[in-house]
Amino acid sequence: MAVLSDQDRADVAAQFMQEAVGPIPILKTDVRAAVDALDSWYNTNAASANQALPPAARAGLTQADKAFMSNLIVNKRYVKGS
Amino acid sequence: MPPSTAFAALARRNNHFVLAYDATTSESCDFESILSRRYGGGGITLGIAWMAATATTGAVVWSAQWERHDTATDLDADSFATAVNSAAATAPGTSGFTAYTTIAFSNAQIDGLLVGEHFRLRVTRLPADSGDTMSGDAQILGCECRET
Numbered sequence: 001m002a003v004l005s006d007q008d009r010a011d012v013a014a015q016f017m018q019e020a021v022g023p024i025p026i027l028k029t030d031v032r033a034a035v036d037a038l039d040s041w042y043n044t045n046a047a048s049a050n051q052a053l054p055p056a057a058r059a060g061l062t063q064a065d066k067a068f069m070s071n072l073i074v075n076k077r078y079v080k081g082s
Numbered sequence: 083m084p085p086s087t088a089f090a091a092l093a094r095r096n097n098h099f100v101l102a103y104d105a106t107t108s109e110s111c112d113f114e115s116i117l118s119r120r121y122g123g124g125g126i127t128l129g130i131a132w133m134a135a136t137a138t139t140g141a142v143v144w145s146a147q148w149e150r151h152d153t154a155t156d157l158d159a160d161s162f163a164t165a166v167n168s169a170a171a172t173a174p175g176t177s178g179f180t181a182y183t184t185i186a187f188s189n190a191q192i193d194g195l196l197v198g199e200h201f202r203l204r205v206t207r208l209p210a211d212s213g214d215t216m217s218g219d220a221q222i223l224g225c226e227c228r229e230t
Contacts (some may be wrong), residue, residue: 014106017218018144022136024179028105 101219103207110206125230134173140216141170150193151200163193170213
């Protein structure tokens with residue numbers, strides 16, 4: 001999968017600014033740069049993350065389910081109240 | 083009164099009602115009143131009390147425009163005068179603090195409004211302006227109109 005489109009990245013940045021708890025000590029342009037960088041990182045490391053899965057999950061789960069699992073883990077680790 | 087599209091949403095912050103203006107999409111809200119009969123023609127300064135929803139840095143650019151409602155204006159269509167923009171207004175460095183920003187209008191910039199006439203004042207955030215750098219919503223607490 002390629003990186004997100006420019007519009008998708010803009011949508012992510014907008015949603016982040018709407019829903020983040022804050023305080024946010026960076027500018028709009030910094031938010032967008034962070035979104036771009038993270039999306040690029042995910043793109044670069046997607047194959048590596050997939051290889052980290054045990055064979056059964058790697059073969060049996062869909063890409064969407066793997067992404068959902070990753071989301072749950074990140075939220076549980078880093079998002080307060082999750 | 084919010085416009086039918088692209089309007090600032092009414093929100094609550096610690097039981098204060100605020101109008102939340104988005105950081106990426108230009109949004110507006112309309113305020114309606116009658117120009118005080120004590121106005122002497124010296125121009126009007128709009129004062130905006132606002133907060134940053136989450137940001138502690140950056141700036142917001144506000145814009146405002148007047149619409150006179152005299153006996154010859156058809157209110158079934160908009161007829162706002164040219165908008166006047168604020169300078170880039172810096173967000174407070176502490177979340178929850180209030181900032182005060184003004185926009186000065188000459189008498190010629192208030193759409194020919196006369197004392198005793200009803201009007202609409204549209205207040206807009208301009209997130210596409212190069213000076214609007216603040217992330218997150220800008221929340222208006224209230225507005226004041228006083229003679230300059």
